[in-house]
Amino acid sequence: MTAGLEGMFPGLAPEILDAVRQTVEVHALPAGALIMAAGDETTSLYLIDSGRITVFRDIGSEGGERVLATLSAGAILGEMALLDGQPRSASARAETDCRLTEIDPAKILALPNGDQVLGALRGCLAVAVTNRMRTQTDKYVAAVEREMAAIRERQHFGQFFIYALGMMTIGLLINDVISKQILKVDVFTPTFAWVYLLIILIPTSVIIWRMKIPLRDLGITAVGMKRSLVEGAGLSVLIVAVAFAAAWVLRVTGLHAGTPVPAEWGPTTGYFFHSVLQELVARGLLQSSFQRFLDDRRGIQSVVLSSTLFGVFHIHFGFMAVIVTILSGLLFGAVYLRHRNLAGVTLLHFFAGGAAFWSGLL
Structure with a gap:
């Protein structure tokens, strides 16, 4: 857990890390366990120590779901709720047996210097989230560019296909009509x-x-x-x-x-x-x-x-x-x-x- 905190929040001062360590709780969850549900008003942040977690949203009235992300050891879960205090925007489920480290902001606020510790934690977390969003944006832009290139490729193929058919038609017309019947x-x-x-x-x-x-x-x-x-x-x-x-x-x-x-x-x-x-x-x-x-x-x-x-x-x-x-x-x-x-x-x-x-x- 100590290495996990230091690796996830490298910018935090040692005394802030020590204060956060006093509040964390480690959970061992079996595969299939629901960690959070969309709409929950909990604000805990989870560090994934081991295992794999699926983030998803329920869709439609037939009970289907759309997978938003799959997180593995070393990732964080639930950071947005800790940052903005809003209800959970998605659900999360353990796909395998997992070990999670929970950071509850309510427990941090109970410390003598809780406001300072939570503020520093949010600031460091905001940097991490921003970096992740930038990476995701780059991936999204690259995916859009690939899709646009694929669309242009399909358009070019259509144009080339019409060209090839046109060329064959020209050859046949010149052979059977123009050279033999009209111009001779x-x-x-x-x-x-x-x-x-x-x-x-x-x-x-x-x-x-x-x-x-x-x-x-x-x-x-x-x-x-x-x-x-x-x-x-x-x-x-x-x-x-x-x-x-x-x-x-x-x-x-x-x-x-x-x-x-x-x-x-x-x-x-x-x-x-x-x-x-x-x-x-x-x-x-x-x-x-x-x-x-x-x-x-x-x-x-x-x-x-x-x-x-x-x-x-x-x-x-x-x-x-x-x-x-x-x-x-x-x-x-x-x-x-x-x-x-x-x-x-x-x-x-x-x-x-x-x-x-x-x-x-x-």
Whole structure:
């Protein structure tokens, strides 16, 4: 008990502590015992020496209750009534066998210097209560902030879900209605590719703005750029070598006689920037958003989903184009997962696509 008083009221002078010790009473309570009830006009303060106590309020007419707090050894109970003299605002029950030290203000007032002792005790207790309230306020504010963040996350997920549906609708409309029935254009021209990409970029830009996604979350950052570029360049060399070797084998065996397309400055530069924008949509937005909203820690689901969705955007080029886009997207997504930087994966995208044309595979 002595250590309990000194630990609970470290600011009290020794003579005040000695006076309080003369009035305390120790209680051993079995589990289930009611310590106080809401509305009681008692004003004793209890120090919990051992055990666990539940503070609660009765609610409704069906006998239910709402738990307000669970207190363990080292905590105090009933401090508000001692401070303001008002009836108990809640009930308390022993959840386990407990040992309590009771401080009764009436017994303190019976001492020769009772007013002084009780005043000092209330002052020290008020500091302790204020500190506890400050801690509880900080916890409450943190909980509110977490809830608000969760609400914003749900709103962002709804916006992203609508965006994904809209993107699929755009792909299907362009494939089945605009390109084939209305405009009847050649979807394999660079002009169509650029127009289609720019159409996709309009809702993409809107969703990035609405969701306030920072550039670093889109992979546009200097962090990891060097490693990303080195890995992207190494894989690009490998992909280009494989593409030219495969094209040579297909021509020699007569299985495929595609005509190589020279790497001219204008079209090649245009395709590079086209690759940048495609990766911004596919990896920067789609893959990153899927991983965030699905809490996909490993990122595998996100890579598959973003690659599949982006493959659907290419349905107007034919079924084989969708398959190739999905497979290449799996590779690009895996590379992006390693560094969260668009630099290397964009380089790989550019050389992989370019090699298919330069070698004559496409």
